[in-house]
Amino acid sequence: MCAGDDNLSRVHLFIVHEMLINKINREELYDLFQVIKLQSRNAYISKDNEVKIEQIIAYLEVIHSELRKTSKKRPLVLIDSGAGNCYLSYLVYFFYANIEKRPVRIHCIDTNERLMKVNQELAQRLNFSGMHFHAADIDAYTANEKVDVVYSLHACDTATDKSIYLGLRSKAKVILSVSCCQHSLSMKSERLKAIFRHKAFRDKAIMMVSDSMRALLLEQCGYKVGIFDFVSSRYTEKNTMIRARRTELRRQLDIDKEYNVLQREFGVQPYLETLIAENTCDE
Numbered sequence: 001m002c003a004g005d006d007n008l009s010r011v012h013l014f015i016v017h018e019m020l021i022n023k024i025n026r027e028e029l030y031d032l033f034q035v036i037k038l039q040s041r042n043a044y045i046s047k048d049n050e051v052k053i054e055q056i057i058a059y060l061e062v063i064h065s066e067l068r069k070t071s072k073k074r075p076l077v078l079i080d081s082g083a084g085n086c087y088l089s090y091l092v093y094f095f096y097a098n099i100e101k102r103p104v105r106i107h108c109i110d111t112n113e114r115l116m117k118v119n120q121e122l123a124q125r126l127n128f129s130g131m132h133f134h135a136a137d138i139d140a141y142t143a144n145e146k147v148d149v150v151y152s153l154h155a156c157d158t159a160t161d162k163s164i165y166l167g168l169r170s171k172a173k174v175i176l177s178v179s180c181c182q183h184s185l186s187m188k189s190e191r192l193k194a195i196f197r198h199k200a201f202r203d204k205a206i207m208m209v210s211d212s213m214r215a216l217l218l219e220q221c222g223y224k225v226g227i228f229d230f231v232s233s234r235y236t237e238k239n240t241m242i243r244a245r246r247t248e249l250r251r252q253l254d255i256d257k258e259y260n261v262l263q264r265e266f267g268v269q270p271y272l273e274t275l276i277a278e279n280t281c282d283e
C-alpha cells in the first residue's frame with residue numbers, strides 16, 4: 001500500500017470496527033501502532049501489517065464480547081501464550097486501560113527471550129505498567145491469581161495445546177485459541193484417501209479434525225465450546241477460533257464416544273489429550 005492509500009485503509013479498518021474504537025480514540029491508536037511498529041512514522045502500513053491489524057482488532061472484539069459484562073471492581077487478568085511481538089496484547093491493554101478505563105493485567109509468555117525483553121522495554125515506554133513479560137515455555141508458567149481469559153493467536157504446533165491446557169490449569173473463565181501450523185500431527189484415513197491425497201485438503205482436514213478434538217476435550221473438562229471464523233480468510237487462512245467458556249456442566253458420555261470415533265477414523269491425537277491424561281482437567 002502506498003502512503004496515499006493510507007487514509008482509505010484506515011477508514012475501512014475503523015468503519016468495520018467502529019463499535020470498539022470511536023473517533024476520539026483513533027489518533028491515540030495510530031500513535032500506538034507507530035510505537036509498536038505496525039505503522040511507520042509517515043503513516044505507511046505494509047500489507048503484512050494491515051493483515052495483522054485486522055486480525056488483532058477482530059480478536060479484541062471477541063475478547064471484549066466475553067468480558068464486557070464482567071465486574072469492573074477487580075482488575076481483568078489475561079494471559080497471551082506464544083505472544084511473539086505481543087501486538088494483540090498491546091491493543092487489548094490499550095483498549096481496557098485507555099478506552100474502557102479499567103484495571104487490567106496481561107501476562108505475555110513466549111520462549112523467545114529477546115522478544116520478551118524488547119517488549120518489556122516497549123511497554124515501559126508506553127507506560128503500560130500492567131503488562132508483564134515472561135520468557136518461558138507455556139508449560140512452565142503458572143498463574144497465581146484468578147484468570148479471566150487465556151488466549152493465543154497462531155502459537156506454533158503444540159504451543160496451541162499448551163495454551164489451552166494453561167487455560168484449563170488456571171481455570172480461566174474463557175479460553176480462546178487460533179491454531180497455526182500443526183507439524184506434529186499427521187492424519188490418515190483409508191476411507192477418505194482420495195481427499196487426503198491433496199495437500200490443500202489434508203491441511204484443512206487436519207485443522208478441522210484436531211480443533212474438533214480439542215473442542216471435545218474442553219467439553220469433557222466442563223467448557224462450552226464454539227468454533228468459528230473470527231476474521232475473514234482475506235486476512236489469514238488460519239482464521240478458525242476455538243472459544244471455550246467455563247461452565248459447571250458435568251462430562252457427558254457422548255463426548256467420549258465422539259472423540260473415540262474421530263481418533264479411530266483419522267488416527268489423530270492432539271497433544272492436549274496427552275497433557276490432560278497426564279494431569280487431569282482439574283490439576
Ligand SMILES: C[S@@+](CC[C@H](N)C(=O)[O-])C[C@H]1O[C@@H](n2cnc3c(N)ncnc32)[C@H](O)[C@@H]1O
Pocket residue numbers: 081082083084085086087109110111112136137138139152153154155156158159162180
Ligand atoms: C507464529 S508466532 C505468533 C506470535 C503472535 N501470537 C502473533 O500472532 O503475532 C508463535 C510464537 O509462539 C512462540 N512459542 C512457540 N512455542 C512456544 C512455547 N511452547 N511456549 C512459549 N512460546 C512458544 C514462538 O516463540 C513465537 O513467538
